[in-house]
Amino acid sequence: MSIESPSDDPVAVNRCGDELAARLSAIGADVTRIPPAAALLPAGATAKAGHHLRARVGAGSRQILLLGHFDTVWPIGTLATMPIKRDGGRLHGPGVFDMKAGIGLATLATRVVHEAGGLGDAQIVMLWTTDEEIGSATSRALIESEASNSAAVLVFEPSLPGGALKTSRKGVGQFEMVAKGVSAHAGLDPGKGVSAIRELARQLVAIEALQDPANGVTLTAGVMSGGTRVNVVPADARATIDARAITRADAERVQRAMHALRPQLPGAELFVTGGFERPPLERTAAVVKLFELAKAAAAEIGVALDEGAAGGGSDGNFTAAVGIPTLDGFGAIGDGAHAMHEHVEIDALVPRAATIAAVLRSLLAPSSGVG
Numbered sequence: 001m002s003i004e005s006p007s008d009d010p011v012a013v014n015r016c017g018d019e020l021a022a023r024l025s026a027i028g029a030d031v032t033r034i035p036p037a038a039a040l041l042p043a044g045a046t047a048k049a050g051h052h053l054r055a056r057v058g059a060g061s062r063q064i065l066l067l068g069h070f071d072t073v074w075p076i077g078t079l080a081t082m083p084i085k086r087d088g089g090r091l092h093g094p095g096v097f098d099m100k101a102g103i104g105l106a107t108l109a110t111r112v113v114h115e116a117g118g119l120g121d122a123q124i125v126m127l128w129t130t131d132e133e134i135g136s137a138t139s140r141a142l143i144e145s146e147a148s149n150s151a152a153v154l155v156f157e158p159s160l161p162g163g164a165l166k167t168s169r170k171g172v173g174q175f176e177m178v179a180k181g182v183s184a185h186a187g188l189d190p191g192k193g194v195s196a197i198r199e200l201a202r203q204l205v206a207i208e209a210l211q212d213p214a215n216g217v218t219l220t221a222g223v224m225s226g227g228t229r230v231n232v233v234p235a236d237a238r239a240t241i242d243a244r245a246i247t248r249a250d251a252e253r254v255q256r257a258m259h260a261l262r263p264q265l266p267g268a269e270l271f272v273t274g275g276f277e278r279p280p281l282e283r284t285a286a287v288v289k290l291f292e293l294a295k296a297a298a299a300e301i302g303v304a305l306d307e308g309a310a311g312g313g314s315d316g317n318f319t320a321a322v323g324i325p326t327l328d329g330f331g332a333i334g335d336g337a338h339a340m341h342e343h344v345e346i347d348a349l350v351p352r353a354a355t356i357a358a359v360l361r362s363l364l365a366p367s368s369g370v371g
């Protein structure tokens, strides 16, 4: 089955959602389609995302949340040049690694646990969203409320190399910096002008002091523009800055400092907007405890589960930030997310599903001590 589902094409995404809903119903899940929420979008913007899917298995009071997304970064038509293809031990295709195989793994493991009668007084809720690749504006509130009702969250984003889980993810911020000056003729009247580009350049140098690379705090001006013609003192300049931090404290420090910036040149104005959309997934004691439980469950079936850190964010950042222990990277083993060589390791899929089932069974046990 080859159904493309780029985030910005709700019709295509819903086609994929229909197929997914049918498969989830087939394992006995109670499936609900949830319209994209407009609450977090900028004023005037319409929610342009497909319907999110919530699939509940069991009806117990304790809830385990399995989280992921079925939108991809690949536009419609990608399959023509990058088809689903088996090549030796690898399955190639747009979105297989990030993260459709993860949804398949979660579904299979849930089915196994359910059919073996392992749910007890608990329930598994799978939440498969449609806008993770574009910032999760229409799903964030849903993710946070579903997480708040859960004892633990497992995220089925791609694993680290070799299958290691992600117990730490950097927080991701984006800031827009706009400098305003006064335009003037660069030759006749330079003294009357105030250069917005000069103001912006000074600010970009100044914010380097906010970095702390040794502790994972970075600021990167990835895009900048300004001015109109070479012989005009520029009245406008702007830059977009990517910010990363491992701890919440660092993210808050950077955000405060960015908003406290003031113009350096007389007559210039400076406007800074934005912030950390995804707070860090911190490796807290609760996360470590959950990882130890998963590691022990995997060891029982002979699998050595490792952990590591990721520089990028996911929806697991939201669930961790509301205080629910979260383990990310439960998805497939492979490589090439967002890249032409995207693939998953076929031989690793069944052992991975077995590992997930073992972790779920352990988590669902009333004696797990989680939740």
Ligand SMILES: [Zn+2]
Binding pocket: 069, 098, 099, 132, 157, 158
């Ligand atoms: Zn993903």
